[in-house]
Amino acid sequence: NSAPPPPSPLLPPAANEGDTCCRRPAAAALGGNRRARHASPRSRRRRRRRRSLPAMAKYEYDESGATFYYFLLSLVFMLVLPPTIGLLSGAADKERTAKSACSCAACRNKEKVKFRADRRSFWNRLNKKLTFTVIGWVLIVLLSVLVYKTEAPVIQLWDPFKILGLEHSATVAEIKKAYRTLSRTQHPDKVPEEMKEEANQKWTGIVKAYTALTNEDLRKNFEEFGHPDGRQAMTFGIALPTWIVEGHNSFFVLTVYGVGFGLLLPFLVGRWWYSAKLYSKDRILNRTMGAYFKAITERSTVRDLIAIIASAREFRDDLPSGSLPDADDLGESQANGGKSQKASAAATGHKELDAIAAKVCAELDRRSEKVEKRKKGSALFAHRATTLLLAHMLRIPVEDPRLAKDQAFIVEKSIHLLNGMLQITVARFWLAQSLNCMSLSQMLVQALWISDPPIVQLPHITSTSDVVKHARTKKRDVRTIDQLMSLPQEERDSLLRSLTEEQKNEVVRVAGLYPVLEGVKAEFKVTGDKAITPGAIVIFVCRLRLRRPGEKPSDEKLEENGESHHDDDDETEEFESPQARRRRLAEESQKPRPVHAPYLLGMEKRPYWWISLGDISRGRLVVPPAKFGGLETVRTVSFSSP
Numbered sequence: 001n002s003a004p005p006p007p008s009p010l011l012p013p014a015a016n017e018g019d020t021c022c023r024r025p026a027a028a029a030l031g032g033n034r035r036a037r038h039a040s041p042r043s044r045r046r047r048r049r050r051r052s053l054p055a056m057a058k059y060e061y062d063e064s065g066a067t068f069y070y071f072l073l074s075l076v077f078m079l080v081l082p083p084t085i086g087l088l089s090g091a092a093d094k095e096r097t098a099k100s101a102c103s104c105a106a107c108r109n110k111e112k113v114k115f116r117a118d119r120r121s122f123w124n125r126l127n128k129k130l131t132f133t134v135i136g137w138v139l140i141v142l143l144s145v146l147v148y149k150t151e152a153p154v155i156q157l158w159d160p161f162k163i164l165g166l167e168h169s170a171t172v173a174e175i176k177k178a179y180r181t182l183s184r185t186q187h188p189d190k191v192p193e194e195m196k197e198e199a200n201q202k203w204t205g206i207v208k209a210y211t212a213l214t215n216e217d218l219r220k221n222f223e224e225f226g227h228p229d230g231r232q233a234m235t236f237g238i239a240l241p242t243w244i245v246e247g248h249n250s251f252f253v254l255t256v257y258g259v260g261f262g263l264l265l266p267f268l269v270g271r272w273w274y275s276a277k278l279y280s281k282d283r284i285l286n287r288t289m290g291a292y293f294k295a296i297t298e299r300s301t302v303r304d305l306i307a308i309i310a311s312a313r314e315f316r317d318d319l320p321s322g323s324l325p326d327a328d329d330l331g332e333s334q335a336n337g338g339k340s341q342k343a344s345a346a347a348t349g350h351k352e353l354d355a356i357a358a359k360v361c362a363e364l365d366r367r368s369e370k371v372e373k374r375k376k377g378s379a380l381f382a383h384r385a386t387t388l389l390l391a392h393m394l395r396i397p398v399e400d401p402r403l404a405k406d407q408a409f410i411v412e413k414s415i416h417l418l419n420g421m422l423q424i425t426v427a428r429f430w431l432a433q434s435l436n437c438m439s440l441s442q443m444l445v446q447a448l449w450i451s452d453p454p455i456v457q458l459p460h461i462t463s464t465s466d467v468v469k470h471a472r473t474k475k476r477d478v479r480t481i482d483q484l485m486s487l488p489q490e491e492r493d494s495l496l497r498s499l500t501e502e503q504k505n506e507v508v509r510v511a512g513l514y515p516v517l518e519g520v521k522a523e524f525k526v527t528g529d530k531a532i533t534p535g536a537i538v539i540f541v542c543r544l545r546l547r548r549p550g551e552k553p554s555d556e557k558l559e560e561n562g563e564s565h566h567d568d569d570d571e572t573e574e575f576e577s578p579q580a581r582r583r584r585l586a587e588e589s590q591k592p593r594p595v596h597a598p599y600l601l602g603m604e605k606r607p608y609w610w611i612s613l614g615d616i617s618r619g620r621l622v623v624p625p626a627k628f629g630g631l632e633t634v635r636t637v638s639f640s641s642p
Helices: 023-037 041-052 066-099 105-119 122-126 128-149 160-164 172-186 193-214 216-225 247-278 286-295 302-309 327-335 341-348 351-366 380-393 401-427 431-446 466-471 481-486 489-495 501-511 578-588
Strands: 058-062 235-241 516-526 537-547 608-615 620-629 634-640
Touching: 066 128, 066 235, 160 172, 160 193, 172 193, 193 216, 286 302, 286 401, 302 380, 302 401, 302 431, 351 380, 351 401, 380 401, 380 431, 401 431, 401 620, 431 608, 431 620, 466 489, 481 489, 481 501, 608 634, 620 634
Parallel strands: 058 235
Antiparallel strands: 516 537, 537 634, 608 620
């Protein structure tokens, strides 16, 4: 019953008696060992270097699909998370907007226009962003179920102590004793015939474990590399299913790869590249910016800016109703006897536009404004854009649906184009033209004419209403919303006597939503120096305050020289306490409500302000304007002292 001795891994297998053919390999092996002993030191070093080289890495694909599901789950989650956050924050903003919504006729008309625009397309009503988010979360749930049901392969490390049923601190004597004990029960000769195959596999592992723990060289390899045979090949798992690399699927996989990376990707990159070359960094056509650069002069007024902004190439090719011809197309049509379909369709389809132009001229004539007629041979798209912009600012209704859609697009695009126009005026350091660009943007948002007082922004108040007529008398001069809300209750009711009680309440409620920006403190400082010397870096610190219309202004007042009366003039932002700084940052992080702009049909507008420094006497900008929104209370601007 003694256990058979384990084979030695360092010696060749013993040959049977009379078997002469098996002695030659042993002799050859011994001869080889003899030659190895007499080998040169260079060959020994080369042999040791080859043994020390790491084995080649192996790559394994996911056969069970578990890791592939994890990869898909992570990818879908990264794609779905940003729109989910946007929808949640948008829902909060929509709730805030709904609370401040106005029920005046213009606001109701804006809601109707928005509802009709959404109803035209099923895809718009379905909301692409919401649909993508819902589908993404459904995929996340399905993939989570698949991950839960799929059993991931468990990677087990080869442990000879565990195979022999020993602790890692076992001695050699305990290892031999455990081996003898297992040989009495696990040896293939001790099991029935039907269990021979399984016993052979198990016994081979026991012998390998015993040899690895009793042989000094093998045990050293196991302790150093984790395997008795030395360094093993490193295996990398790829989270892709095996069917991707199977031979019968290679044609389809290569086809998808070729179409995606060989055709689709170059096409998308090329289209993006050629499109990016046409636009500036602010997504304005380079041709439009070039035309603006030539047209804007130092004497350009707001009326001039309206005509200049209407010449944008975006109003020629991107209109919702289709592209319009320019003067060359019209001349070609007249030369060919009106055979150009593009020009003839534009010429015959502008009866409604001509009627609107007539109303614009009549309204400007009533206001004693100069009426500029269209020049002969000028671009049709520029004439249309100018007419619709003037109709928007004069609040002349547009009944034609196609023209109304074009007007909403032109107004929204003009507000964006004014940013490019402002860049040109700022680059030339023109103060008046920069202020005109800012003022024109406000007029387009609120649909105001140049001479309209700010109180026309309120509902139920127009430029021809009795409120505007009675606002400027010998007793009072009310032009702004703050002045209106600062009036005593009786005097304000007297001014709004032409409105019903419900309309008065709505005017007061909407007026309370308009923030009033108040400059509390402004000072110029030089770090490390009390005096301002030429060429020094000056820091302009401006402390602002937002208040509701009609509230009492702050006790701090700015002087004409930019300084302010304050008990502690040295208190600036850099000396704020941590609590005050946290409170200020929390206020600045709040998003302001969208402004009451019922005539701005294409977009929601949030308030923002510009801060800049200029020399009024010379009409030059000193510091370019910087735009900021939210509820910032302290702003700093740095510039070089002249």
